[in-house]
Amino acid sequence: MTAWTTRDIPDQSGRTAVVTGANSGIGLAAARELARRGARVVLACRSEARGREAVARITADIPSAEAEFAPLDLADLSSVRDFAGAFAGEQLDLLINNAGVMALPYGRTADGFETQFGVNHLGHFALTGLLLPKLLGTPGARIVTVSSGMHFLSDVDIADLNSERKYRRWIAYGRSKSANLLFTHELARRLARAGSEVVAAAAHPGFARTNLQTAGPRMEGRRLTERVSAAGTQVLAQSAEAGAWPTLYAATAPGVRPDSFTGPRFVGWRGAPAKSVRAKWTLDDATGERLWAASEQLTGVTYSWEK
Secondary structure, X not given: OOOOOHHHOOOOOOOEEEXXXXXXXXXXXXXXXXXXXXXEEEEEEOOHHHHHHHHHHHHHHXXXXXXXXXXXXXXXXXXXXXXXXXXXXXXXXXXXXXXXXXXXXXXXXXXXXXXXXXXXXXXXXXXXXXXXXXXXXXXXXXXXXXXXXXXXXXXXXHHHOOOOOOOOHHHHHHHHHHHHHHHHHHHHHHHHHOOOOOEEEEEOXXXXXXXXXXXXXXXXXXXXXXXXXXXXXXXXXXXXXXXXXXXXXXXXXXXXXXXXXEEEEEOOOEEEEEEOOXXXXXXXXXXXXXXXXXXXHHHOOOOOOOO
16 A cells, blocks of 8 residues: 555635644644645634744745634633634634644643643644534534544543643643544544534644743753754654654544544554554543543533534
């Protein structure tokens, strides 16, 4: 079988995509390729300056691109609600929950949630719920949530979702990425029960060159760690463009199954998209239901299954 590449992305003309965290890294790479194939792409980013710069980079590369910036801060639920309320148009074909933070020092979102859990999971849970009526009303719609191979570090702890008992940055990151997979699992189950053909799938980039690896050390002023991390990433990681392939495959390839998990083919690290291994706890129905109930309570967002 010939390995999938971005040349295999079907024509996206007439389709609308929202990509969170699209100002850099795999989010920008995914947005660029969708725009190249004709989609209208909304770059949902926290920083207006970086978001508009990303739009300019896309349109400079692809003069015909329909790309636009919209403000979205996943660490602030009021911003999530504002984004969903301002989203223009009745149609939403593709929601890519891409934005994330990794291994940061302990912090809290505007709503008091531990930062990694709040941004990586709760922000996207709320965004998806608020945009769901548009997705349900769009034939062929998909929801792709970006997780990580690092989800193997830890299952979610329903009794301590905000890491209040003890905070270990990498364990908290792993929990947030397991939450992404459990969310996809439970969302796919609920969509099926509602009789919807919307596909909820997950992907991960393997080891890709993005700013995630250096953000934590930079926040703490650990310059040596930041430099070492940047050097290692430069040598060992694949490009952000290659890191976006699993996301783009899950978003556009024919026959993608609900609750599938796509990652790089070569030991989950790099290469063409392929089915990825996942921890058994990310397929547990009972835990998925409990996480869903807790997420609804924490965010105040209750999903409506009516178009």
